Amino acid sequence: MLFISMITCAGGISYAQTGPDEMDREATIYTIYNIEVDETSRNVATARDRALLKGQRSALERLFRRIILSDDREKLPSFENNEVLEFISGFEINDERRSSVRYIASLVVHFNRDKINEVLSFYKIPFAETLGTAVSVLPVLDQGGAMMLWEKNNVWREAWQQHDVINNLVPINTPRPTLKNRMYISAMQAKTGNQKSIQAFIRENRLNDLIIASATMGKDMVAGTLTLDVELKRNGLNIEEDSTAALNVSVPALDEDGQPNHAALFKAGVDAATDWVDDLWKSKVLVSYGSASTISARGNLREINDWLIMQRQLKKVNLVRNVNLKSITIHAVDLEIEFAGDAEQLALSLAQQGLSLEQNEGDQLWDIALSSRLGGEGQFR
Numbered sequence: 582m583l584f585i586s587m588i589t590c591a592g593g594i595s596y597a598q599t600g601p602d603e604m605d606r607e608a609t610i611y612t613i614y615n616i617e618v619d620e621t622s623r624n625v626a627t628a629r630d631r632a633l634l635k636g637q638r639s640a641l642e643r644l645f646r647r648i649i650l651s652d653d654r655e656k657l658p659s660f661e662n663n664e665v666l667e668f669i670s671g672f673e674i675n676d677e678r679r680s681s682v683r684y685i686a687s688l689v690v691h692f693n694r695d696k697i698n699e700v701l702s703f704y705k706i707p708f709a710e711t712l713g714t715a716v717s718v719l720p721v722l723d724q725g726g727a728m729m730l731w732e733k734n735n736v737w738r739e740a741w742q743q744h745d746v747i748n749n750l751v752p753i754n755t756p757r758p759t760l761k762n763r764m765y766i767s768a769m770q771a772k773t774g775n776q777k778s779i780q781a782f783i784r785e786n787r788l789n790d791l792i793i794a795s796a797t798m799g800k801d802m803v804a805g806t807l808t809l810d811v812e813l814k815r816n817g818l819n820i821e822e823d824s825t826a827a828l829n830v831s832v833p834a835l836d837e838d839g840q841p842n843h844a845a846l847f848k849a850g851v852d853a854a855t856d857w858v859d860d861l862w863k864s865k866v867l868v869s870y871g872s873a874s875t876i877s878a879r880g881n882l883r884e885i886n887d888w889l890i891m892q893r894q895l896k897k898v899n900l901v902r903n904v905n906l907k908s909i910t911i912h913a914v915d916l917e918i919e920f921a922g923d924a925e926q927l928a929l930s931l932a933q934q935g936l937s938l939e940q941n942e943g944d945q946l947w948d949i950a951l952s953s954r955l956g957g958e959g960q961f962r
Contacts, residue, residue: 591675610648610710610899611697613640614747616663616688628684637672638665640690643748648708649701650863651856656704668696702870708920710899711930713862716790718854720755721772729757730768740847742954745784750859756786771795781814792818794854798846806831807842809850813857824861828853863929866900868922873902876924878916878938878947888914890951900927916949 616639620632636790638660645657660668670693678685701708719774722729722737729735741755756762765785770778783791792815799808808831815824830849836842882888888909896916905917920927924947928938937950 588598588654595895600843606909610712611692611694611845613643613647613690613692615745616640616643616690617686619681619683625679625681625684628682630680632684632686633672633674634665636688637669637688637690638662640688640909641665641668641692644692644697644838646856647748647750648697648710648863649706649711649857650860650867653706656706657687668692668700668904678724698870703727705869707867708872709750709863709866710868711866711933713859714789714933715752715754715794716858717754717756717786717788718792718794719766721769721793721795723766723772723795728768728772729947730766730771731763736843737794737847740844740851741794744848744851744855749855751855751862753855753858761785774814774840780818783816783818789817792854792934795845795852798843800834801831804831805834806844807834809846811850811854814852815847815861828857866922866926868900868926870920871919873919874921874923875917875919876947877928878918878949880914880916880949882912882914884911887951891936891949894931894936894951897934898927898930898936900930 586808608678611816617634618632618636619633620628620640622628622631626660632904634687635890645654658680669690671690675689676685677685682850682892688955698708716739719730720738720741722735729780740756741753744753746753760780765782766775766778769775772795779791779793782788784863794814795812795814797810801808811826811830813824813826813828813829828850830846832842832845832849834842834847834853879945891914892904895901898920900922901918902921903919904921907917909915920929922930924938924940931938932952935952937952939948939950940947
């Protein structure tokens with residue numbers, strides 16, 4: 582009776598999803614959230630052990646997906662269970678449910694940064710430790726020649742809204758179908774790349790980047806699969822390079838219940854598209870384990886707490902290995918910063934934490950400053 586009661590309740594379970602605004606995401610790049618497990622065995626103890634092991638393995642796969650390029654995943658071996666556990670520094674269990682034979686939970690898994698970096702170094706795989714700036718996605722669905730964007734029956738947009746992107750390197754959001762958004766851009770304008778409408782939409786919503794994701798569903802009768810062709814186009818107010826992609830995913834035509842496998846198809850499409858978005862950012866911030874550079878930086882102190890704020894933000898940047906304070910006065914600070922990657926990558930990473938880094942034209946020193954969004958009137962220059 583307990584098991585039956587549990588199954589009845591399980592249909593209404595709503596797992597709490599940890600939101601990206603609830604944490605310092607840069608500092609938690611080696612933590613994977615919302616790993617859901619569900620195992621049944623001869624007793625709940627065995628089910629729990631299997632669920633936790635599978636969940637930790639799934640989290641490791643998700644971590645590698647987050648920090649390395651898509652093409653590099655095949656370079657990694659299949660790790661044994663004891664090897665998986667060596668990468669993990671701890672985990673948390675949320676929303677735990679159990680019966681006499683079944684175990685359900687949601688995991689948060691923390692990884693040992695040094696262990697992860699060492700294995701990537703061994704296989705000569707570069708990795709990214711800097712989270713990207715948020716982008717927005719407009720999902721356009723071409724269904725039988727009818728274009729859908731804001732409509733309620735746009736299942737492609739629904740798939741994006743349901744996708745838990747907290748473990749992606751680049752935060753992604755899907756604009757809501759408000760009256761204002763409907764007025765600024767239509768499905769046809771987005772699909773055809775109408776730049777007048779796209780740029781107006783970007784300005785009105787104050788977006789960094791806007792990805793137009795156009796999808797067309799098909800069916801391969803011979804292979805017995807559903808297919809999804811996805812065209813991606815990156816847009817922005819100050820984007821110089823032309824970033825586009827054409828992706829194709831497929832899944833078995835029917836799910837395990839014999840129903841059309843649409844949910845799995847659109848999920849596969851979102852996974853492939855978010856991989857592409859992440860890879861665009863990773864290509865700018867990839868570093869190799871063990872590589873290190875050093876620069877000298879100077880900042881003017883305008884307020885008494887400026888140096889404290891800078892210290893706090895520098896500690897959040899994963900590329901920064903060490904900060905050596907050379908000298909400090911009431912008005913200025915001189916630093917030596919040891920970091921992985923090159924100076925351009927460091928500047929990108931610092932910008933994500935509200936710090937600017939620019940090289941002086943007259944000498945080899947760099948100017949480091951608090952950006953306006955963090956420092957307000959009190960900035961380094």
